[in-house]
Each structure stands twice: as C-alpha cells, then as structure tokens.
Amino acid sequence: MDIWNNIVLGFSVAVTPFNLFLAFVGVFLGTVIGVLPGIGPMTGIALLIPITFGLPPNSAIILMAGIYYGAMYGGSTTSILVNAPGESSSVVTCIDGFEMAKKGRAGPALAAAAIGSFIAGTFATIMLMILGPAIAQFALNFGPPEYFALMFAGLTVVTSLAGRSLVKALLATTIGLAISTIGIDLQSGVSRYTFGNLEMLDGLEFLVVAIGLFALSEVLANLADMRQAVMERLSIKGGLWLTKEDWKRAIPAFIRGTLSGFFVGGLAGAGAAVASFVSYGIEKSTGKHKEELGHGAIEGVAGPEAANNAAAGGAMIHLLCLGIPGSGTTAIMLGALLMLGLQPGPLLFQQQPDFVWGLIASMYIGNVMLLVLNLPLVGMWVKILDIPLYLLVLFIILFSFLGVYTVNNSVQDLLLMVGFGIIGYILRRLDIPAAPIILAMVLGDLMEQALRQSLIISDGSLGIFVTRPISLILLILAAISITNPYWGQLGAFFRRIFGQKTAA
C-alpha cells in the first residue's frame, strides 16, 4: 500500500471538525490529568470509557490516545515544580527537574520537558507508521526469560541511580519487592500476606503506595518544616526558554531518551516508567555532564521526558499491531476498543486502514497541539509556584484522596495511602530513596512471574537465562549497571578495611 495514500486517508479522518475537537479535548484533559498527582492516564481513560460508548471507534481512540500522550506531557510539570510526580513515568524527572526549579530554572526545565515530549512523540508516531509491524514481530522473540532479564536490568538501573548509599537503595528495593508479593500468587493460586482480607487479594494498588510515598510524605515533610519557614520559595531567575548551552546539552539527551524510550517501552512493553528510569541511567552513565545529574542537570529532564513519550508511542505499536497491550493504560484502551467492537491485532492495518491511519494522523496533530498548549503556557504552570503553601498542600491532599478513591472505590485504599504517607515521611527522614520501592513493587510481581514461568519452561534450570542471547545480553547490562556506580564505594570500602588493618 502506498504510504502517502494512507497518510492522506488518515488526515481525512483526523481533520474532521469533530475529531479535531476530540483530539484537543483528549490532549487537554491528558495534560490536566498528567499535572494532577493523584489521577493517572489509566484512571482518566477508565473514567472516560462510558463516554466513548456513544462515539464511533475512530473518535473514541483519538480521544483516549490524546489523554494517554497528553498525560506524558503534563506529568512532568508537577515533578519539576512541586517534586510530586503526576505519573509513575515522571518519578525520575523529580530528581533533576526539582533541583533545576530550586535553582530558579523551572522555566527551562518545563520547556525541555515539553520539547523532549514533542520530539519523542512525533518520532514514535513516525515509527508507528513505518516500523510498526516489523517491531511487533521482533517483540515476539521475548519470552519469559527475556522479560525477566529485562526487568532485572530495569531494577538494577534504578537501584544504581538512587543511591548515595548502596545499602539504603538496596533496602528500598527489597521493601518494594516484599510489597509486590502481597496477594494471590499467579503460579500457585495461593494468597500471600493478605491476612484474610479480600481487598488485599490482588495486592496493593500501585497508586496507593506511590501517592502515599511521594505526594503525602511531601505534604507531611512540608507541614513538619512549616514552623521554620514557608516551603522553599522557588523564584524564577532568568528566562523561561532554553539557553544556547541548554540546547547543546538537551538535544543529545532528547535523542538518547527518544531512542531508548522507544525501544524499551515499545519493544519490550516495559512501560513508560521503566523507559524513563532507563533513560536516566543512560544519562548518568554516558552523559558529558554526568557528575551534575541529581543536582539539576537539564539532561536529567530532557532524557526521561523524551523517553516516557516515546514509550507511550511504542506501547501503541503493541496495542495496534499485536492486540497485546504494552502498558497498563493501553490495556484499558484495549478493553475499551473491544467494547466498541474492534479487535486490535495483526489484521487491523489491513482491515481498518481508516481507523489506524486516522489515529496516526491525529497523533501528529495532537503532538502539535500539546506543544502549543504546553510551551506558551509554561509561564502559567510556573505560576503554580505562587500558590500559597497551604493551598498547594490542600490540593495535593485533595487530589491524592480523589485519585486513590477513584481506582477501586475503596476506603481501605485511602487508609493504606495514609499509612504509606507516614512510612514515606519516615523514609525521607532516614534518607532512604522512595523511587526504588515503587519500581520494585511494579516490576517485582511481573519479574517473579517471569522467573517462575521460565523455570517451569526449563524444568528448573537457571541456565535458561544465560543460554538465550537476548536474556544474556540484558543480564550483562544489568551486571554492568549495578557494579558501575559502586566501584568507587567498593574501592573506598576495601581501602577503609585495609586502612584499618594497617592502622591496627
């Protein structure tokens, strides 16, 4: 099929006034959902499913996709401005984004996030168009051992990036892994650590733990410090736009983030959160200014923000080409499409060209809309800083409770969230990083399943992880990433031991 005919067909679907309107509504809502800490794209789309019933499938997917990648844009905003990630995929953006904001460079950070998102979103859309089917084919080579190796690599990267202290980072990872074992075990059907509580059978909700550990503990920390002073007022010095130096540093990070995000999120279906962590790991190990990472380096915003948008696009490839959702959000979209009578899968491109190409065209348009919506309005987002602390705290609390309650309509979840808020506050005071807890919790369950599936396949032999090339390569990468940041520490440790010996 002629690609130009397809593009023309796509735009003829996407530029009808109604679909343009829906794309705008989608990206606008997506940005808002992204900005609000409690409400993620999953919740947002799930809430909108009833509304899409009356729409033709084309329009429904344009709306849902708009929310999805819109949230990837918006998620960065609160990470940078209030150190409370709007989405799990923006957790890592907090590290350098908030540091930049502290230094009065919130404007460039937000601009870098928006531009990175635009570049990555557009790139992913082009890739979806030309590479979709081929990429889906390669992803099929990933069996349980490869998935295990991939997630293992993802976890080690986080642990390595989180720590000034190896012990504290590993402790956090272990807590996360322990949390992930709560609930019915898929491979045996046995319920673990549920204490007979029905609501615990599916494990702890990710959002409950994430909002507790990040948003609520932030609130608690702010309240605790209030008597000393108001929360650090982040005033904006300098422009809102990137400087020449910023551009020079951000552009390579955009490119690295886009590529790694697209391959990790798209190929492996590891999701936007992992993609952003992987990108941060890359910046930390290869960037020219790696020593600045963690102290407000623009690469730490540009890379991960590009990566999570590229991953969102990659997840769409999974959804459309294979009918296999590559992320939680696309899983919900798959459900919604089935309800609309569409079966995503390898045949979709042939049977429903107007649907697929209409969506692709709308993604181009939506990305432009988002850039326009986010860049000139960066100033507006920055104004959030002028909101008095008590209001901001109230808003965080409000949206935390709202977001958590809407997931399961469960009061128990609210209590758990408060519990994790307190735990998060204690961890903060002990200087134990929270990010590894979250990722270990998300990946732990999948990783355990993949490990045990692999072992059933191999009749119990661990050799399966090193005899399969993709898995072996990933495990080697994991080994490098976990040892690399600690060589210095290990060296110091041994020196201390030997030093003490000689002293004694």
Place this chain on the structure above:
Amino acid sequence: MKRVLLFVVVLLSLVLSACGGAPASSYPEQPIEIIAPANPGGGWDTLARTIQVSLETEKMVSQPLSVTNKPGGGGGVGLAYMAAQKGTDYTLVVYSPPLVINNINGTFEGKSYKDLTPLAKLITDYQIIVVKADSPYQTLEDLLNAMRADPKAIKFAGVSSPGSMDHVAFAKIAKAAGIDPKQLEYIAFAGGGEATTALLGGNVTFLSTGIGESVAQLEAGTIRALAITAPERLTSDLLKDVPTVKESGYDVTYEIWRGVFGPADLSPEAKAYWEATLKKMVESPTWKAQLEKLNWRDAYSPSEEFTTFLGQETETYRALLTELGFAK
C-alpha cells in the same frame, strides 16, 4: 471526579428517562447499580456495560442504570459488597465460572453463588486449544499422544491461576484421555497478550484459553486451533473447521458461562421483574447486535434452570479440583 461524573450521568439519565415516560409497575423505584466485580475492560466489566447499554437503548427499565467496578480478590470484593446488599432490590452483579471455582478453592472464604440470587445465564464462550501456526501437532490427538509419551515435555499456557478455568478445562480433557491431570505442566500468564506472545515465541507448546482471547491471532493465521470444547462445531467462518473435543473421541465439553445475579433474599416482585426484563433483553436487536460485535454466543437460561446448572457446575468443579489438589 468520578462522583461528579456519576452525578451528572445520573442527572442526565433522570432527565432522559423522565422524557421517555415510565411504565406503570411500581418496581423499580430507585436507580439500579450493576456491579462489575473486576477492573474496567475485562469480561465481567464488558458484560455489565453491555447489559446497561442494551437496557437503556431499548428503554426497558424506567430507572437509570449505572455500572460500578468492585475489583479484587478474583471477584471476592464484589461478592462481599453484594452480601452487604442482602435483602435489597437495586443491585445486580455479573459472574462467570470463577464464582464457583473460587468458592471451592477457598478464595471466597466460604461464600458462593448461594449468597446471591441467580437471575439468568446470558452468554457463553468455549475453551479453545491453539498451537503456533508451524507447530508439528496437527490434531488434538497428536498433542495428547506426545503428552502420553512424556507429559513433562509439553508445557501449556493459560490466563488464569492454576486450578482455574484455563487449567481445569484442559485437565478435564487430559483426564478423559487417560493422562494424569497432576502431571500437566501449566504456566499461568497475567493476560491473554502475554500468553499469546509466549506461544508465538515458542516458549510454550500450546495455549488453552477462551475463544474470545484468540480470535485476532486466528484471523491473522499466526496460530492454529486444534479443538474447541463446545458440544458441537461453531458456525462462524473462522471456527467452522475446528473440531470439537467430542469429535476427537473424548466426551468432554467446557463452558465459560456468564450470568446475572441479584443479592440474596431478592424480593419476589424484583425477581420476577428482572427475569422478565432480561428475557426481553436477550431478544432485543441491541443485545443481538452487541453479541455479534463482541463475538459472544447467546446461552440464555432463566433463573430456575440457571440455579440447577450452578449446582451441577459446583459438583463437576469440586471433583476436578479435588483431583488436582486445589479444593479446600
């Protein structure tokens, strides 16, 4: 946000239903809530919403209908919620075989379909046994022979825990074929997508799952169906050439039914109302169009019959799960 949304929806529906004019019967006098005991997007949620849409489009119920998701515990959270509605008349819930299975394996802590009022069985899906398109196994018998030779060499995937539908369905076939069901090497995956990927990547030999999960890949020709567990062949173009397990010489069928329930101690008036309304619904053009769209098969049976059926299901599953070691 959801509350507000719900409020708006309820308000709108109130206005709309007021315009439509209400029938004379006194029941229902309040809005009706349909519980989907799982997250949005899954089978239970889809059924709950399809019922809602059909009843509203056909204007069969004078009160507004809303769907609420109560996910968790394999449906257990929904069941606990329904227990709290005992004796009331305005909450419905949808379930399928896990309602029976999770009672036997202890997940529901003693609760069962007897804590609900079965109103109607609505639809059914069957189990399908699929292999990769280039698999050496051409028939179910080929596969069973290989398993007889070395049961450990054949791994199969499904989308539910061991001891739940995908596992039990094949265990039933294996047992009839003289293979010890305890010898089966079953690998559970969290979703149909993951399981299909494992099959296409050659990590498992075959996949036992609901027909609905496999339609896209069957159409694409990447996987091949060896057998279905329906009592007779299906009529759709895609599946008409797939033999039943019975044709292979084993008297085994396996049905993934889905039905609607009210809370325990539903008033006779409400029960009669829903029996009549659901019967009318399954004959309506909207419902039929939805079935077509979702590739579902009508399997309507009324309250009495459905209740008897659930009793039989419990017996069958108890025997199978006891043999497999999953009964509590």
